[in-house]
Amino acid sequence: MKKRDKSNKSSVLGKLLRPIISIIVLTALVLGIALFVKEISTMSYKRVISITAPLLAKVGLSSDKAGEVAGEFIKRASDTDINIGNIIKDTSDPIKNSKSAVTVAIFSDPHSDNLDLLKAISKTKDLSVDAIFHLGDHTDLGVITKLEEAKKILDESDLKYYTIPGDHDLWQSVGVGNFAQVFGDNFHSITLKGVKFVMLDNSANYTVIDAKLTAWFTEEVKNADFVLLSQPLYHPTFNRIMGVVDGEDVIKVKDQALEILNLIRQSKVKAIIAGDQHGSSISIDTQRSTLSHIVIGAITSERNLQSPRFSVLRVYADGNYKIEDIVL
Known part of the structure; x- marks a missing residue:
């Protein structure tokens, strides 16, 4: 029993x-x-x-x-638009860093798609950003009237913004002329709440950056936190980066790209952020594991490898950062 x-x-x-x-x-x-x-x-x-x-x-x-x-x-x-594709880089501790020190929106490649540009600005206003960084290709052909349309939209947003040209913005003037006439400088050094961002125009596919601008960059990058470019210096699989156009090497430009990359590797820059590829991605540098190569997705709805988007970068008080896609 x-x-x-x-x-x-x-x-x-x-x-x-x-x-x-x-x-x-x-x-x-x-x-x-x-x-x-x-x-x-x-x-x-x-x-x-x-x-x-x-x-x-x-x-x-x-x-x-x-x-x-x-x-x-x-x-x-x-x-896809699910989280594993949207989170590009997150080095932050969500417990320690409940509030970001600096928040910036990063735009790229609207190509005169002003409707989606307006959508991006509308979403940006909800994010309480300190500034917008625009990586270029405002237009398809760099026509003055189209550049002016893009500038008008950005100006009327009442948001602080800084921009450099993309290769399409150089087309009509065969150089930076039209862009400079509308937007002014094609390079910037900005410090927001102690975080330094350096923006360098490397948009020309077949022409090297002039000596004056490279000398300026050499000094500015020494104490920079982030470098922002028109096009990437490195990507493990995509055949369109600085010095490589659709798989074809442009030797002088490619050599200069390596020189710029080596300067950045010797600095304490956390990430190189670029546009032009119409698809967001992240790659770790082959020589310095603490350096990330980040590509921002395109705002335009045409010729886009993904749905239209931009990115928001949050930098925390301890130096960590998080960057994610905002899908339109």
């Missing part, structure tokens, strides 16, 4: 514990999947393959074939 009572008690206890254990296991599984997806979405396909190669070999799948699958998976993950 005692044995039966003991058996019944064990059976009841097992029934009570079983759903609790199931919930714990299921929760751990869901969290594991979420962390895996978040981590893999930030990897290059080469990194994914290097990790999974031993397992792939056991199931008879070649690295080449796996690379195609991994590349497509990562591309689709980065093209």
Whole structure:
């Protein structure tokens, strides 16, 4: 009789514990999947393959074939509007840093899509930003009237803004002439609440930056926190960066891009932020792991690899920062 009572008690206890254990296991599984997806979405396909190669070999799948699958998976993950694609970089401690010291909006590539530019400004006003940094390609062809339209919209926003040209803004004047006539300087050094931002125009695809401007940049970058450019200096997979146009090297410009990158690597700059590629991304520098290469998505709804967007950068009192996409 005692044995039966003991058996019944064990059976009841097992029934009570079983759903609790199931919930714990299921929760751990869901969290594991979420962390895996978040981590893999930030990897290059080469990194994914290097990790999974031993397992792939056991199931008879070649690295080449796996690379195609991994590349497509990562591309689709980065093209979505879910959080793993929207958070570009987060180095902040949300507990320690409940309030940002500096908040800026970063615009790029409206290409005279003034409707979406107005949407971006409207969303920016809700973010209590200290300034807007615009990385260029205000227009398609750099026509004066189109540049003036873009400036009028920015001026009427009553938000402080700084801008440099993109390569499309140079087209009609075959250089910075039209942009300078409308917007003024094509370079800026701005310090907001102790955080220094340096904006450099590197938009010309086939012409090097002149000596006067490079000398200015060499001095300004020494104590900068962030560098903002018209186009990236580095990207692991995209074939359009400074000195490379649609896969073709422009030797003198490419050499200068490397010189600029080396200057930045020797500084304490946390991130290089650029536009032009019409798709937001983040890459870690190949030589300094504390340096990030960030690309801002395009505001225009045309010729866009993603849905129209801009970014907001929050820099915290301890020097950490967070940058995320704001989808229009």
